[in-house]
Amino acid sequence: xxxxxxxxxxxxxxxxxxxxxxxxxxxxxxxxxxxxxxxxxxxxxxxxxxxxxxxxxxxxxxxxxxxxxxxxxxxxxxxxxxxxxxxxxxxxxxxxxxxxx
Amino acid sequence: xxxxxxxxxxxxxxxxxxxxxxxxxxxxxxxxxxxxxxxxxxxxxxxxxxxxxxxxxxxxxxxxxxxxxxxxxxxxxxxxxxxxxxxxxxxxxxxxxxxxxxxxxxxxxxxxxxxxxxxxxxxxxxxxxxxxxxxxxxxxxxxxxxxxxxxxxxxxxxxxxxxxxxxxxxxxxxxxxxxxxxxxxxxxxxxxxxxxxxxxxxxxxxxxxxxxxxxxxxxxxxxxxxxxxxxxxxxxxxxxxxxxxxxxxxxxxxxxxxxxxxxxxxxxxxxxxxxxxxxxxxxxxxxxxxxxxxxxxxxxxxxxxxxxxxxxxxxxxxxxxxxxxxxxxxxxxxxxxxxxxxxxxxxxxxxxxxxxxxxxxxxxxxxxxxxxxxxxxxxxxxxxxxxxxxxxxxxxxxxxxxxxxxxxxxxxxxxxxxxxxxxxxxxxxxxxxxxxxxxxxxxxxxxxxxxxxxxxxxxxxxxxxxxxxxxxxxxxxxxxxxxxxxxxxxxxxxxxxxxxxxxxxxxxxxxxxxxxxxxxxxxxxxxxxxxxxxxxxxxxxxxxxxxxxxxxxxxxxxxxxxx
Numbered sequence: 001x002x003x004x005x006x007x008x009x010x011x012x013x014x015x016x017x018x019x020x021x022x023x024x025x026x027x028x029x030x031x032x033x034x035x036x037x038x039x040x041x042x043x044x045x046x047x048x049x050x051x052x053x054x055x056x057x058x059x060x061x062x063x064x065x066x067x068x069x070x071x072x073x074x075x076x077x078x079x080x081x082x083x084x085x086x087x088x089x090x091x092x093x094x095x096x097x098x099x100x101x
Numbered sequence: 102x103x104x105x106x107x108x109x110x111x112x113x114x115x116x117x118x119x120x121x122x123x124x125x126x127x128x129x130x131x132x133x134x135x136x137x138x139x140x141x142x143x144x145x146x147x148x149x150x151x152x153x154x155x156x157x158x159x160x161x162x163x164x165x166x167x168x169x170x171x172x173x174x175x176x177x178x179x180x181x182x183x184x185x186x187x188x189x190x191x192x193x194x195x196x197x198x199x200x201x202x203x204x205x206x207x208x209x210x211x212x213x214x215x216x217x218x219x220x221x222x223x224x225x226x227x228x229x230x231x232x233x234x235x236x237x238x239x240x241x242x243x244x245x246x247x248x249x250x251x252x253x254x255x256x257x258x259x260x261x262x263x264x265x266x267x268x269x270x271x272x273x274x275x276x277x278x279x280x281x282x283x284x285x286x287x288x289x290x291x292x293x294x295x296x297x298x299x300x301x302x303x304x305x306x307x308x309x310x311x312x313x314x315x316x317x318x319x320x321x322x323x324x325x326x327x328x329x330x331x332x333x334x335x336x337x338x339x340x341x342x343x344x345x346x347x348x349x350x351x352x353x354x355x356x357x358x359x360x361x362x363x364x365x366x367x368x369x370x371x372x373x374x375x376x377x378x379x380x381x382x383x384x385x386x387x388x389x390x391x392x393x394x395x396x397x398x399x400x401x402x403x404x405x406x407x408x409x410x411x412x413x414x415x416x417x418x419x420x421x422x423x424x425x426x427x428x429x430x431x432x433x434x435x436x437x438x439x440x441x442x443x444x445x446x447x448x449x450x451x452x453x454x455x456x457x458x459x460x461x462x463x464x465x466x467x468x469x470x471x472x473x474x475x476x477x478x479x480x481x482x483x484x485x486x487x488x489x490x491x492x493x494x495x496x497x498x499x500x501x502x503x504x505x506x507x508x509x510x511x512x513x514x515x516x517x518x519x520x521x522x523x524x525x526x527x528x529x530x531x532x533x534x535x536x537x538x539x540x541x542x543x544x545x546x547x548x549x550x551x552x553x554x555x556x557x558x559x560x561x562x563x564x565x566x567x568x569x570x571x572x573x574x575x576x577x578x579x580x581x582x583x584x585x586x587x588x589x590x591x592x593x594x595x596x597x598x599x600x601x602x603x604x605x606x607x608x609x610x611x612x613x614x615x616x617x618x619x620x621x622x623x624x625x626x627x628x629x630x631x632x633x634x635x636x637x638x639x640x641x642x643x644x645x646x647x648x649x650x651x652x653x654x655x656x657x658x659x660x661x662x663x664x
Contacts (some may be wrong), residue, residue, distance in 0.1 A: 003184075020653065025238075026641050031234035035227070039383060043373070043381070043387075047374050050368070055354035057357055058372065061371065067230075071425060074234040075421040076239045079415055094656055095633075098656070
């Protein structure tokens with residue numbers, strides 16, 4: 001373990017790793033639940049999917065479009081949170097440790 | 102250790118031959134596939150020459166060639182050629198990624214799939230899109246922080262360059278070849294039926310234009326071709342969808358009522374099962390689409406064109422927004438077409454769509470906007486294929502020139518030589534694409550794209566993920582796992598019902614699912630872990646902290662990339 005870069009010892013590094021891990025985990029859990037929820041319901045409960053939700057529009061189509069919107073929302077959420085909380089930490093580390101190249 | 106290394110090296114040498122023979126077996130059997138996936142298939146009839154379409158396409162070609170000439174003057178270094186000098190903004194890159202992603206198989210294929218199978222077509226769109234939050238959370242920023250030009254750069258940061266780059270380049274080229282075949286065949290068929298040109302001429306036009314864009318303009322030209330095409334495709338699809346919705350008073354319920362009334366399967370189109378016959382097929386295809394759709398070499402490569410992690414993140418957001426919007430449009434187009442196209446004997450007679458099943462979106466354009474809109478959509482569809490093929494060719498040229506030539510075959514080659522090899526490689530890939538397009542004329546396009554996603558999810562994805570996240574991952578793990586994923590995905594596809602029963606005419610396929618993903622992805626991961634435990638490497642583990650810090654901050658030792 002001889003070449004651990006200086007950035008790793010910066011006081012902002014541990015918070016950076018923790019925040020990114022929390023944010024990634026939150027987005028991952030949401031996308032896996034929404035997408036595999038949709039896929040598993042479609043695969044194993046087709047009758048439920050066919051049941052009308054709004055007039056002729058069935059639950060399957062509502063869920064499918066909702067999953068598309070969820071995916072867009074999740075990437076937007078990640079970008080928004082990461083811009084606000086991760087970038088300032090990266091900037092602090094970069095200011096002290098330099099680009100290092 | 103040395104003995105084990107030598108044995109390991111022999112194993113490495115044998116693997117490409119084995120996978121090549123498996124691949125050629127798979128490829129040889131595919132042209133006969135009668136697999137009904139719905140996209141870009143069915144009988145093709147040449148149509149009368151559409152001058153509106155030719156005029157608009159001519160304008161697109163003139164504009165993009167002018168951009169290529171401009172880009173060629175700015176493409177000198179390897180960084181220019183592979184990554185547009187890292188100077189593309191997040192919004193532009195998001196549009197270009199959307200351009201890479203919204204291929205003809207997406208536009209014509211998914212709308213055609215919804216037209217024939219209803220709800221099952223929607224499963225494809227949702228699956229492709231669900232890969233983006235995953236890519237955002239696990240890949241995009243870290244790839245930008247660690248890599249330079251190719252995915253293999255990220256792996257070679259701490260793993261041994263020669264075996265890892267050889268694997269990454271081979272599997273990238275395999276995945277790219279499957280996508281290329283799909284796009285070239287799609288191009289040939291489309292142009293034949295849209296423009297009234299012979300198939301061979303159509304394929305040759307696409308190949309030659311692609312060579313010009315990529316070999317002269319590199320990533321700069323390819324990016325702008327993608328952006329222009331993405332804007333054209335999004336506008337064209339918006340106009341068709343709005344025009345179709347207007348026919349129903351902007352009432353989605355009325356669209357579906359009319360669709361159920363017209364479609365021969367009636368209310369069955371509102372539930373799964375018209376296309377997917379078993380629940381596990383849905384789950385397996387779903388896995389392949391989510392894990393393998395977004396992590397393809399030509400899409401991931403786009404993260405190296407932006408300057409930093411923030412722009413990489415913004416690229417994913419914009420790409421997801423545009424692609425998601427586009428899938429909502431294809432959904433509207435597909436379901437509206439069931440009644441507006443399917444119920445009109447001018448387009449569909451005795452259950453057969455005029456010009457082939459893929460013409461649905463084009464017929465809908467004609468139904469709502471007349472000849473002018475049809476011509477515009479035809480030109481956009483052609484431009485779409487051209488742009489996607491260029492992105493694929495550039496990713497392939499990178500695998501050959503950067504990974505194989507400059508880092509394995511002739512290590513330390515001067516940069517000018519590497520770029521020159523890249524340009525030659527793009528010419529060779531263009532010629533190969535033309536040849537593949539001619540050989541696989543009758544091939545089913547959607548099937549190839551699904552297979553490419555499954556292979557990518559089984560071979561490249563586990564290596565990429567474990568390298569970034571598991572300190573004990575080693576070269577042995579990458580090589581064993583990568584090749585296992587690649588070979589098992591191809592072999593299981595060959596043993597699945599799509600080839601075993603429908604092509605070879607044998608009874609009872611040994612593997613019951615159309616998509617190998619449900620088995621081959623876990624197998625790829627398991628072999629990666631097993632390989633890393635069997636062939637541990639202390640030095641590689643010791644380099645993990647440097648990789649980790651760099652992936653988190655973008656700061657770190659580039660010298661590690663030279664290992």
